[in-house]
Amino acid sequence: MVYNANEARYESMKYNRVGRSGLKLPAISLGLWHNFGGVNQYENGREMITKAFDLGITHFDLANNYGPPAGSAEEMFGKVLKNDLSPYRDELIISSKAGYQMWPGPYGEWGSRKYLISSADQSLKRLGLDYVDIFYSHRFDPETPLEETMMALDHLVRSGKALYVGVSNYTAEQTAEAVSILKALGTPMLIHQPSYSLLNRWIEGGLQDVLDDSGVGSIAFCPLAQGLLTNKYLHGIPDDSRAKSSSVFLNEENVTPETLRKVHALNQIAVARGQSLAQFALAWVLRGGKVTSALIGASRVSQIEENVKALENLDFTNEELARVETILGSHGDN
Template identity: 55%
Template sequence: MIYKANEQRYSSMSYNKCGNSGLWLPAVSLGLWHNFGGTDCYENGLEIVKYAFDHGITHFDLANNYGPPAGSAEENFGRMLKKEFAPYRDEIIITSKAGHLMWDGPYGDGGSRKYIMASIDQTLKRLQTDYVDIFYSHRYDPNTPLDETLQALCDIVRQGKALYIGLSKYPIDKLLYAFNFLKNAGTPCLVYQDKYNMLARNVEEHHLHAVETHGTGFVAFSPLAQGMLTDKYLHGIPKGSRAERPEGFLKAEQITDKVITTVTRLQEIAQKRGQSTGQLALAWVLHHTAVTSVIIGARDVEQLKENMETLNHLSFTDDEIKKIEEILQA
């Protein structure tokens, strides 16, 4: 049976202007870092993507090395795009990135022109599409002249392989340099992506001000601190959770007594607002005026649905913001 998207899909989603551009991004975007690789269930991933698109999520965030194995998330999404979403390609924002280790040898990592140009071509083959909407430099590479990386990104846009440029996880001095370089090159940075959540607020000192000043959008990844800002770990580490897996990025030792105390106190505020703790955490990130969108992951449709319900209550009172700040500063 051919997939037909929900005709009311745009009625429940909020969309935010991405910096000074003409592009709007959904307040909630779907990240394919986990649960969409070759070792995961394709049908489950497809169900998640269909539900997301049916409810207004138009932005799907990938990277060349997402999997496992590396590249398989792009391959799976490309399969979905060709078989299910081809009629809707012009309604979808596909983003991908290059910068971390992708293949063996000296040319499969970093920010060199060799790696960046090879990566975009490989990405397009895996996705089975002629272009991506946004292509990111996934990280700053201190071993490559920054001009080389940035010029490669500009050339990718000029070649029609990407519509916009993005940057991710750059030190503030390199980010400011990149903003000026790209603007002068006629291919301004559309969006900057970095980690931002209640437990990781480093970008507040400089980066958020910088994107607002330069007319660049900001997309927050890990807004739930890989699940730490939900109720999941309040009573121990559940079997099968990210913190329980030895190969995972979230380590059990990160879930400290201080974190548990903080989340427990946040839970009280969330309950008074009629939200889960995770919904509160997502709304808090979106409350910042510089934030365009938050990237959420999902292991199944139910988890995605719960996170999307955040959109029903995004506003905060001044008293709520004050109490949250007191908890986070404790």
């Protein structure tokens, strides 16, 4: 079936300027970290991607190692792009990253110029693109001079392989230094991608101030805390949940009675606002406009539809915010 995008796709989505740049991102972006790899059903992934675009989600976030197997999420998205979204390429923001292990040997991970540029070339081939809109250093490399990593990002922009660059998982201090280096090179840092949610508020300890002062945008990954901030855990830990799996990101040890108590209390606020817990959690991440976009994952179309409805109520009363602080404590969990 030939895909034709929804003509009303821009009517309800909210778009936020990325720092002090000329670029805007949708308040909700779609990440392809899970459920879009070679082990997943292609048609389900295609339906999620096209439905997201129909809802005004123009930003699709990938990385070289997304799958499994590594690289397969980019290949899958490249196929959807070729078959369905190619007429809309200039309406899309497509990002990729490099930093985690991608191939054997000393040049297959971290932040060397050798690895970043080679990885970008491979990502472009898998995606079937001449350039990505945003390319990230996926993690800080403690053994490579930061100047080398940032010079590689600058090269990708100057060679036309990326329009903008950013970093992910960098501390406040590392980000400030990276911002300074890129500014001197003449390729400003566009965006930082940190983990951030009601249950993980580490960016409030300095990173957010660095981004605000530097005019750098932010896109929060795991805003639903690997599914903890959805209705999935309101009645215990389901057998088919990530917490019951062998995931290194969420397991039964993380899902403590105290955490579940907080989740239940937060859900009471969500219900009073007429939102699902997931909608409430996304709205909270986007509160006040400091975070440019919340990066969601999905395993089915209905989750994307539900999450986008969070944008219908992004306003919080002082009483609601105070109740959140009472439930979580001043900084939430780390």
